Amino acid sequence: MRKPALLACLSLAALITTPAFAQDIKLASNVPYTEDNEISDAIKAECSLGNKLADSIKRHDGSVVLVDGVPDTASGRVLQLEIVDSVNMGNAFMGRQTYTKIKGSLWQDGARVAGFKARRNSMGGAFAGFKGACSVLGRTVEKLGEDVGGWLKSPKDGAALGD
Template sequence: MSKTIGLTAAFVLSLSFFAPVASANGLKLQTPVAFAEDNDISNAIKTECEIGRQLAEFVKEYAPEPVELVAEAPDTGSGRVLRLEIVDAMSMGNAFLGHQKYTKVHGALFVDGEKVAGFKARRNSMGGAFAGFKGSCSVLGRTVKAIGRDIGGWLADPVDGSHLGD
């Protein structure tokens, strides 16, 4: 009998330990991730590539907690909110000459209206294996996938002022 009580107590204790991380609605994140207001990103990237949508989906995939993707910028005043913006993206080269792409993102985690921590992230890509068969948007997609993975790791231990990626 005491073994059952001990296991039950351990289970209840473990639930209380994870309660702050796994909130009822999880972490809120706008999709697609917006471009910074003062960006110099080419219109071709903004209209032809879907890096904002991809970034939100990759953050959701790699986050250590449930992520709720929302269409409008969520209110940072209640719950856990991750604010992201794409501040720069560059696409030089092509499949024949070689790809040279990067994406830069700034983000901040808010909990009940207070900023917990912020970061800057950047990833570069030359296309990886079979780059000669990939289009520019595909290679930019590789950069936001890596950034999404970086953000997922950061969310497990958010440190203010972090620089993620390359």
């Protein structure tokens, strides 16, 4: 009699841990910049990197739910993110140095599960000389969103994502 009960429990456990039953991950719809950042005011005012990053992560991981404000890590699953740095230097003739750096951690009911740091670089791609700074920086946060979406499927503490 014990075997069928044990199998039922194992089957239920397997069902609950499948992606269809996975708990949503709350993420701020506008990822904030770190408090002591040195990002130019023009980038912060014009590029909407926080919104673009959150949207990209949501597209790459369907369990992410965007919420207004910074979600409380005390209950449920929460992805806490910050944009650490974002730089656009140079031009089409001399070459560009463009990158965005982020850091984040996944929380479950008030306990930190894992964290990461990530950076993506871009030279602008084809026709870079005709693209503005926000367009090129947008490419970096799109790729970071893809990186974070992949990390959420199997979070590893101390991971270094991106370039």
